[in-house]
Amino acid sequence: MTIEELEQIAKNVKQENEKYDYEINVCMDLACASQGADKLKDALVKAAETGARKVLVRRTGCMGPCSHGPLVRVDPEDRLYRRVNASHAEAILKSLGSAPVPELQSNLHEHFDKQVRVVLENAGYIDPEKIDDYIARDGYKALLTVLTEMTPNGVVHRITESGLRGRGGGGYPTGLKWGTVAKAAGNLKYVVCNGDEGDPGAFMDRSVMEGDPHRVIEGMAIAAYAVGASKGFIYVRAEYPVAVSRLTTALREARRHGLLGNNICNTPFNFDVEIRLGAGAFVCGEETALIASIEGRRGTPKPRPPYPASSGLWGKPTLINNVETYANIAPIVRNGGKWFFNMGSERSKGTKVFALTGKIANTGLVEVPMGIKLREIIEEIGGGVPDGHTFKAVQTGGPSGGCIPADMLDVGVSYDALLKMGSIMGSGGMIVMDDTSCMVNVARFFIEFCMTESCGKCIPCRAGTAQMFTLLSRICDGTGTMDDLALLEDLCSTVKEASLCGLGQTAPNPVLSTLKYFRNEYIEHIVNKRCRAGVCNMQAAESDIQSEVVA
Amino acid sequence: MPVIAPPPLPSDDKRWKIVNGTMRKNGFARHALIEALHTVQSSFGYLDDDSIRFVALSLHVPLSQAYGVATFYHYFTLKPPGKHTLTVCAGTACYIKGADKLIAAAEKRLCIKQGQTTPDGQVSLMVARCVGACSRAPVALCDGEVAGEFTEKQMLEQLERWKAE
Numbered sequence: 001m002t003i004e005e006l007e008q009i010a011k012n013v014k015q016e017n018e019k020y021d022y023e024i025n026v027c028m029d030l031a032c033a034s035q036g037a038d039k040l041k042d043a044l045v046k047a048a049e050t051g052a053r054k055v056l057v058r059r060t061g062c063m064g065p066c067s068h069g070p071l072v073r074v075d076p077e078d079r080l081y082r083r084v085n086a087s088h089a090e091a092i093l094k095s096l097g098s099a100p101v102p103e104l105q106s107n108l109h110e111h112f113d114k115q116v117r118v119v120l121e122n123a124g125y126i127d128p129e130k131i132d133d134y135i136a137r138d139g140y141k142a143l144l145t146v147l148t149e150m151t152p153n154g155v156v157h158r159i160t161e162s163g164l165r166g167r168g169g170g171g172y173p174t175g176l177k178w179g180t181v182a183k184a185a186g187n188l189k190y191v192v193c194n195g196d197e198g199d200p201g202a203f204m205d206r207s208v209m210e211g212d213p214h215r216v217i218e219g220m221a222i223a224a225y226a227v228g229a230s231k232g233f234i235y236v237r238a239e240y241p242v243a244v245s246r247l248t249t250a251l252r253e254a255r256r257h258g259l260l261g262n263n264i265c266n267t268p269f270n271f272d273v274e275i276r277l278g279a280g281a282f283v284c285g286e287e288t289a290l291i292a293s294i295e296g297r298r299g300t301p302k303p304r305p306p307y308p309a310s311s312g313l314w315g316k317p318t319l320i321n322n323v324e325t326y327a328n329i330a331p332i333v334r335n336g337g338k339w340f341f342n343m344g345s346e347r348s349k350g351t352k353v354f355a356l357t358g359k360i361a362n363t364g365l366v367e368v369p370m371g372i373k374l375r376e377i378i379e380e381i382g383g384g385v386p387d388g389h390t391f392k393a394v395q396t397g398g399p400s401g402g403c404i405p406a407d408m409l410d411v412g413v414s415y416d417a418l419l420k421m422g423s424i425m426g427s428g429g430m431i432v433m434d435d436t437s438c439m440v441n442v443a444r445f446f447i448e449f450c451m452t453e454s455c456g457k458c459i460p461c462r463a464g465t466a467q468m469f470t471l472l473s474r475i476c477d478g479t480g481t482m483d484d485l486a487l488l489e490d491l492c493s494t495v496k497e498a499s500l501c502g503l504g505q506t507a508p509n510p511v512l513s514t515l516k517y518f519r520n521e522y523i524e525h526i527v528n529k530r531c532r533a534g535v536c537n538m539q540a541a542e543s544d545i546q547s548e549v550v551a
Numbered sequence: 552m553p554v555i556a557p558p559p560l561p562s563d564d565k566r567w568k569i570v571n572g573t574m575r576k577n578g579f580a581r582h583a584l585i586e587a588l589h590t591v592q593s594s595f596g597y598l599d600d601d602s603i604r605f606v607a608l609s610l611h612v613p614l615s616q617a618y619g620v621a622t623f624y625h626y627f628t629l630k631p632p633g634k635h636t637l638t639v640c641a642g643t644a645c646y647i648k649g650a651d652k653l654i655a656a657a658e659k660r661l662c663i664k665q666g667q668t669t670p671d672g673q674v675s676l677m678v679a680r681c682v683g684a685c686s687r688a689p690v691a692l693c694d695g696e697v698a699g700e701f702t703e704k705q706m707l708e709q710l711e712r713w714k715a716e
Binding site: 030031033034035066067069197198199200201202203206238239240276277278279280281282293294295296297298299355356357358359363364365395398429431433437442445446449453455 | 583612616620627641647680682690
């Protein structure tokens with residue numbers, strides 16, 4: 001495959017698409033599929049066959065505002081229809097070229113206007129199983145440019161210049177990591193894509209892998225060229241069967257087009273990717289545990305150093321980045337590091353994809369420039385809290401993050417600002433809670449999660465989270481004392497300071513942040529035996545359900 | 552290095568050939584352990600002692616390591632599943648939208664705890680750690696089929712249908 005051949009494919013696809021008068025794009029991501037998008041697409045295809053106009057019906061990845069799904073977008077008119085079902089197919093076909101179908105019209109301008117789409121630029125525009133669709137939107141151009149015009153050092157320099165930081169949560173500068181692996185000694189190196197999105201309440205990586213799998217593969221191939229690797233692994237959760245099948249198809253197509261394999265683009269560069277399935281262990285999102293899992297062992301972390309950049313998979317230098325990080329690479333190479341650097345806030349560059357869920361009107365995927373205020377995300381893009389309830393907190397960073405209260409919503413989103421507020425950026429889950437959520441119960445939920453997901457290797461995490469769960473359970477069922485609260489705070493710092501890996505070190509965050517901002521709720525539970533949200537069942541204090549946990 | 556002959560297939564069951572195929576594709580390398588166990592589970596529905604032993608011997612992995620891996624990862628199950636499986640997602644978004652109430656109602660209706668199967672082998676009740684359909688929470692999987700904005704009424708009706716079979 002050469003650049004000329006790539007351009008020819010893009011040209012052919014465009015010519016092919018020009019034969020059609022209209023394009024009807026149907027979102028078939030998990031959320032829309034669960035509401036009958038499959039039947040809808042079949043009905044549209046059938047209606048399009050009998051109609052007079054030439055219409056292309058295309059399956060696409062996630063369009064964003066999932067709570068309005070199933071979604072359909074008609075191009076070139078750029079009409080977005082919401083809550084569409086199979087019975088609307090005829091009406092949509094009839095409306096082409098005239099007024100839109102009134103009952104399906106959406107008013108989501110505010111939702112889209114504040115978003116900037118880099119990672120999600122193709123979401124809703126391409127069929128994820130067709131490599132040609134991706135190529136027609138400048139896909140693989142960055143890879144071939146890199147291979148023919150840039151040195152590996154030049155690529156690392158461009159990524160460093162962009163200011164991109166790891167999107168998996170830690171925010172380590174990507175260029176710096178690439179540079180370290182590139183400089184590491186040895187001929188055999190690996191690149192790994194961390195698609196083990198274990199954070200409950202987050203699904204950005206799933207949407208990217210399912211909706212635009214080639215973008216991830218292209219990013220990995222560029223990374224491999226930059227660091228001198230010839231073998232890659234994508235580690236995906238087994239809970240995401242669609243992502244696995246889309247990636248498998250994408251890899252096969254990329255190999256068939258000569259974009260993976262030996263002598264890519266007639267250069268000496270060889271690269272191929274294998275998929276590895278996770279098996280439901282949150283700790284495998286931690287890089288050393290992930291390595292153990294790829295090697296076919298129990299996913300227990302190891303102390304660092306040595307970092308995977310010097311000794312990773314089978315002891316070889318290994319580059320591990322998150323799905324979203326790789327998804328940012330191709331646009332950075334195409335548009336230049338400066339372009340990316342100019343987006344975002346002072347120390348957090350570019351955009352971030354968030355999975356906006358919970359008690360909010362417009363749930364779904366949003367991509368916003370770094371530095372945007374939380375209030376803008378929640379009230380303008382998210383449409384605020386529905387059903388007359390009031391906003392209480394937004395949880396970011398999953399089990400490693402914290403809850404941010406209403407009076408801090410005017411802070412701009414960045415790695416440092418979130419850390420300062422006692423939360424973390426995390427992979428991008430953003431769960432909105434209203435007055436019907438009890439913050440003590442939320443803390444207990446996350447600690448229960450960390451307790452069951454603790455791998456058991458180090459004692460602070462294994463025993464600490466279990467004891468924290470017992471204390472929080474006591475507070476929730478009304479039998480807690482103020483001494484329990486003091487003990488809980490003490491345990492938080494022990495677990496945080498003494499745990500081996502990120503899971504344990506950040507496990508107390510949900511407790512610490514709720515204690516910081518919602519301490520009065522804890523005190524109400526203990527002193528007044530009252531849960532203001534009505535979630536905790538205080539009668540349990542007298543019953544025999546005692547949740548003692550022995551570590 | 553002496554070549555150790557691979558163990559014979561445990562039975563004539565054609566599914567063992569699928570398992571063997573996965574291991575062969577990975578060159579019977581030790582690191583294919585998790586992949587091989589995935590294939591066993593997708594073919595047989597669960598992992599039993601015979602299958603773990605067969606995979607371990609084929610890949611030259613100590614039995615302890617194979618059993619350790621099979622029990623470490625939540626996705627693997629050592630018990631045969633029921634005819635139907637209801638999996639309620641208990642991710643954060645689903646929890647905020649009341650998944651715990653769904654689980655409690657299902658436990659009460661089926662008279663079993665989460666992770667168990669009804670004595671007649673008809674229904675298994677599972678809890679997932681997030682299936683990634685958070686925007687339509689609460690979510691459940693009825694025999695693998697995703698159902699968004701799942702209500703208690705819908706769930707109980709589904710359980711009745713399965714029970715009646």
